[in-house]
Amino acid sequence: MTDSPPEKPLPRASAESLPYWEGAKQHRLLMQHCRACGQFWFPPSARCHHCLSTDFTWDEVSGEGRIYSFVVYHRLYHPGFERDLPYVVAIVELREGPRLLTNIVGVHWKDMRCDLPVKAVFDDDPRGVTIPKFAA
Amino acid sequence: MIVPDPVLRNRCAIVGAGNSRLGQVPGVSSLDLLAEAIGNALDDAGLQLRDIDGLITRGPDDAYCHHQQMGERLGLNARFSTSLDNGGASQILSVALAVMAINAGLASTVVCGYGRNAWSRTHSSAAARVKNQTRPDDQHNQEFGPEYGYFGAVAAHAFGAQRHMHEFGTTREDFAAIATAFRDHATRNPAAQMQKPLSREDYFNAREIVSPFGLYDCSLRSDGAGAVIVTSADRARDLKSRPVLIRGFGSHNNLTGWFSGDNMIRTAAIQSGDAAYRMAGIAPAEVDTVQLYDCFTYMVLVQLEDYGFCKKGEGGAFVRSGALRLGGRLPANTSGGQLSEAHVEGMLQIVEGARQLRREYPKERQVADAEIALISGHGGNQVCHSTLILQRA
Numbered sequence: 001m002t003d004s005p006p007e008k009p010l011p012r013a014s015a016e017s018l019p020y021w022e023g024a025k026q027h028r029l030l031m032q033h034c035r036a037c038g039q040f041w042f043p044p045s046a047r048c049h050h051c052l053s054t055d056f057t058w059d060e061v062s063g064e065g066r067i068y069s070f071v072v073y074h075r076l077y078h079p080g081f082e083r084d085l086p087y088v089v090a091i092v093e094l095r096e097g098p099r100l101l102t103n104i105v106g107v108h109w110k111d112m113r114c115d116l117p118v119k120a121v122f123d124d125d126p127r128g129v130t131i132p133k134f135a136a
Numbered sequence: 137m138i139v140p141d142p143v144l145r146n147r148c149a150i151v152g153a154g155n156s157r158l159g160q161v162p163g164v165s166s167l168d169l170l171a172e173a174i175g176n177a178l179d180d181a182g183l184q185l186r187d188i189d190g191l192i193t194r195g196p197d198d199a200y201c202h203h204q205q206m207g208e209r210l211g212l213n214a215r216f217s218t219s220l221d222n223g224g225a226s227q228i229l230s231v232a233l234a235v236m237a238i239n240a241g242l243a244s245t246v247v248c249g250y251g252r253n254a255w256s257r258t259h260s261s262a263a264a265r266v267k268n269q270t271r272p273d274d275q276h277n278q279e280f281g282p283e284y285g286y287f288g289a290v291a292a293h294a295f296g297a298q299r300h301m302h303e304f305g306t307t308r309e310d311f312a313a314i315a316t317a318f319r320d321h322a323t324r325n326p327a328a329q330m331q332k333p334l335s336r337e338d339y340f341n342a343r344e345i346v347s348p349f350g351l352y353d354c355s356l357r358s359d360g361a362g363a364v365i366v367t368s369a370d371r372a373r374d375l376k377s378r379p380v381l382i383r384g385f386g387s388h389n390n391l392t393g394w395f396s397g398d399n400m401i402r403t404a405a406i407q408s409g410d411a412a413y414r415m416a417g418i419a420p421a422e423v424d425t426v427q428l429y430d431c432f433t434y435m436v437l438v439q440l441e442d443y444g445f446c447k448k449g450e451g452g453a454f455v456r457s458g459a460l461r462l463g464g465r466l467p468a469n470t471s472g473g474q475l476s477e478a479h480v481e482g483m484l485q486i487v488e489g490a491r492q493l494r495r496e497y498p499k500e501r502q503v504a505d506a507e508i509a510l511i512s513g514h515g516g517n518q519v520c521h522s523t524l525i526l527q528r529a
Contacts, residue, residue, distance in 0.1 A: 011279035043280050069299040069400070074344040076266060077287035086344075089286045091295060091395055099395050103284045114302035131283050 008080035010129050017044040019058045024130040027122040031098060033059040042098035063120030065094040065134070072109045088112055092134050106135045140386065140415035148235040149372035149379035149529065152181025152365035153487040158478035159329035160255050161359035166195050170251030171209050173361035173483075177247065181365045182376030185210055188365075190237055190246030191217040192230040194481070196253070197271050206249075216243040222389070223515025224429055226250070227362075227482040228522035232385040234366040244367060250483040251361025258357045268357070289431065290354055291346045292518050296400030297434035298348055303401060303449070308348060310452035311433035312339040315352040315475055317460045318430065322472025324462070324501045329356050330476040353433040355474035362483035364490060372529070380490045383508070384416025384525040394518040404521035405442035405512060412523035418508065420444040423525075425492050425503040426466060427485035429514040430473040436460075439512055443523075467503045482513040486524065493528040 013021045023030030031040045036053035040061065047054055070090035076082055088109050093099045104112065105121060118134040125131060154176025156169040164172075170193065178184065191214045195202040202219040216237045220226035227250050234246035254270050268288060269276070276282070300306045319334035334352060342351035372379035388407035390399045413419065420443060430436045437451035445466060446454040460468040471477040471488040478484060489509035495502055506528065513522040 008285070009282040011283045013279060017279060068395075069295040069302075071291045071294040071298060072344075072347040073285060073291070074347060075290075077268065078282070078285065079266070081285040084285065086347075087285055089284050089291060101280055101284055101286055101395070114299060129283075133284075 005083070006079035007127075009078065010125065010127060011131070014044070016046055020044055021129065023058065023060070024122060024132050027130070028060045029063045029120045029132055030058045031061050031096070032056045040094075040096045040098050042100055061094055061096045063094070065092045065118055067091070067104070067112070067114055067116045067118060068093045068099055069114055070104065070112050072112070090134065092118055103133045104135070105133050140384070140411045142415055142417060144235055144239060145415055145417065146381045146383055146527065147369055148238055148366055148382045149369050150231070150364045150382065150486075150490045150526065151367050151372045151375045151377060151379050152177040152179075152183065153490045154178070154180055154363050155327070155480070155484060155487055156251065156361040158327055158360040158480070159358055161253070162256055164253065164359065166199070166251045166253045166361070167205055167209055169253060169359060169361035170195065170206060170249050170363065173251060173363040174210065174247055174249055177249075177363040177365050180377055183245065183365060185212055188212060188245050188247050189215040190234060190243030192220065192233055192246060192248050194220050194226045194230070194250050196257070197275065214243070216246065221516075222520040222522070223517065224431065224481045225387070225389070225513040225515050225520035225522040227486060228385065228511060228513040228524045229387060231364065231366055231382065231486060231524055232387065232522065235382055235385070238366065238368055244371065246366045247363055248366060249361060249363035250481050252481065253359045254479065255357045255359045288346070289518075290349055292394060293432040293434060294346045294349045296394070296438065297432070300401045300434065300438060301348060304452070305449075306437065306452045308340070308350075310437060310455050311353050312336050313455040313458075314430070314433040314436045314460065315339050317455075317458075318469045318473045319476045321462060321470050321501075322476035325471050325477055328472040328477040329358055330472065334476075349432060349434075352475070355431045355479040356476070358478035358480060360478045360480045360484070362480050362487045364486055378494050379529045380493045381527040381529050382524070383418070383527040384412045384414070386411025386415065386523040388521050389516065390519040399519060401438065402448070403438055403442050403514070404519060405439045405514070405523070408521040408523045409443045412510070412525050416525040418525065423466065423508050423510045424506045425470060425489070425509045426468045427470070427473070427489045427509060427511045428468060429482050429485065429512045430469055430475050431479070431514065433475065435514060436468065439514070443510065443512070462501070462503065470501065470503060481515065485511045485513070489524070489526050493526055495528070
């Protein structure tokens with residue numbers, strides 16, 4: 001018997017973020033959209049980050065954006081990422097405004113740069129969760 | 137516009153400063169490290185615990201009501217005491233709050249201190265070394281982070297460094313100038329954790345951690361504590377050591393978060409510094425030495441810009457000029473800082489600022505004719521900032 005390699009942590013959804021993760025499962029990037037002030041916000045919470053309104057809908061965003069900044073992990077912090085080293089973690093700014101933390105796939109870490117245009121892709125984890133990521 | 141009231145300018149003084157053993161101090165709790173530093177600060181001031189009626193502290197972030205735990209260990213009841221929660225910005229804030237409490241008549245002599253056994257916490261096992269975490273798991277994000285492999289303060293600050301490099305052409309050559317200058321200072325400080333000189337080549341040959349940061353862009357994991365004693369300028373005159381006047385302070389927190397707007401390249405040091413300069417009634421050109429919160433090399437560079445020692449985007453050229461070295465235009469982190477002395481969340485920056493202004497160091501460690509020191513604190517999810525301006529009495 002061989003030991004299975006350590007797994008990556010899965011996100012633990014909160015009551016507020018559940019629709020985001022349900023949307024991801026259907027390969028749709030959903031965000032809270034305020035009916036009072038018209039803005040999107042992220043991460044999910046019960047009230048609009050801009051005007052505190054509770055009147056919002058979960059709407060699909062374009063998934064298009066640009067890399068605001070990125071880092072490359074060369075050091076291991078969690079055994080689940082050992083096979084990924086070096087790996088890129090980026091902050092992507094969506095066309096709609098919100099910024100989110102993510103991984104960039106399909107770009108060699110040495111070719112990464114700020115302001116690179118990217119688009120959402122969906123990584124279906126066999127454990128039943130879909131993780132939104134971005135590709136150039 | 138609301139401006140800080142200069143009525144508090146030079147009304148209080150730091151009358152004692154102390155630190156515990158620094159670096160690897162296994163088997164000593166964070167509370168005992170702080171008790172050691174407080175004892176040294178009291179000796180420095182020529183005071184006894186019975187002279188103390190205020191206590192403002194912070195310890196590891198998992199300690200509830202830290203000042204009560206500390207007071208119990210010191211056998212101290214206090215007229216005014218609390219624990220702060222602004223991360224690395226808390227320590228300067230503790231001095232600011234002490235000044236306010238003293239001027240409000242709520243206390244007369246206040247101990248401000250911070251201690252943490254961070255080296256021991258991150259080296260207790262092989263797993264702890266990998267994780268390199270000083271806080272328990274449940275205090276970290278459970279989504280929008282760990283699933284992407286996002287862990288640790290190194291990456292958070294590296295995002296800022298990367299964006300700054302992109303917008304202003306800053307390079308790792310600039311970061312190297314900071315790391316090597318502070319190491320040179322540490323080699324003159326027998327208490328510093330790092331004693332071996334660091335060359336530019338050593339900096340570039342070191343392993344990458346989370347790029348753009350390599351090993352020597354990152355501050356140390358340290359067991360250690362620091363403490364200072366604050367009292368009124370009037371009372372300070374009768375004490376053993378030469379007092380150091382608290383000329384001004386400021387605070388600003390970009391609570392919208394590190395990832396929001398320009399916060400990682402135009403930090404809260406801009407507004408915090410402005411408030412402190414106004415209270416102190418001075419301009420950046422009047423500062424003789426800075427002790428900046430150097431959790432990472434980049435944070436030194438961006439703060440030099442944000443405090444107005446050079447223009448935005450010119451931090452790289454400024455540090456490469458040698459300005460930060462002892463003997464340079466603006467000697468910085470003259471004890472070695474958190475990059476090379478010990479990382480005690482900004483508390484040792486205050487201790488060093490006070491000591492420089494007392495001019496008690498041997499010549500090779502002393503900022504010549506130091507009159508005014510600017511000290512910074514940064515932390516609290518990277519967006520809380522505080523500033524202290526001290527003046528030789």
